[in-house]
Amino acid sequence: MAEGSGPGAAGGEALLFLTDEQLRKGIEAMFFAYRGFTADPDRILAEHGYGRAHHRAIHFINRTPGTTVNNLLAILGVTKQSLNRVLRTLVEDGLVESRVGKRDKRERHLFLTERGQELEQALSDAQRARMRAAYRAAGPEAVAGFRKVLEAMMEPELRRHYVRDAESVG
Structure with a gap:
């Protein structure tokens, strides 16, 4: 596990150090x-x-x-x-x-x-079948983390579009 990413890490305050x-x-x-x-x-x-x-x-x-x-x-x-x-x-x-x-x-x-x-x-x-199987295998915490990673990689304008569409769906 990367430094600062364990269960004891406080919210977003701890840094995640990843090697190249x-x-x-x-x-x-x-x-x-x-x-x-x-x-x-x-x-x-x-x-x-x-x-x-x-x-x-x-x-x-x-x-x-x-x-x-x-x-x-x-x-x-x-x-x-x-x-x-x-x-x-x-x-x-x-x-x-x-x-x-x-x-x-x-x-x-x-x-x-x-x-x-x-x-x-x-x-x-x-x-959906492939995503459902992967999500089930990974578990809810991993799914939430995966979504956060994807959203963080989006260009700001596209992220706003994505968030707006997600909110209108549900």
């Missing part, structure tokens, strides 16, 4: 965990000829039905050209519906169609 090697192992763990986390959805996406960019778009359109293209651009941090390619495919394949804004006709609001919702469900079911 311990940090490298954490980085490797993130790489391998991400590979596992994306493996099942990647197989499902490949059956449809889609990639991870399609998955991310589908995920966030599902989380916020009616989100605008500009909002999705901000969340995903991709170029407009890149997102337009992904959205064009999803719209043409009948997974996403783009509607003109009621207040601002220049805005495009995005919604998953029934087929889009089915694909999103299959993708998220696979990821």
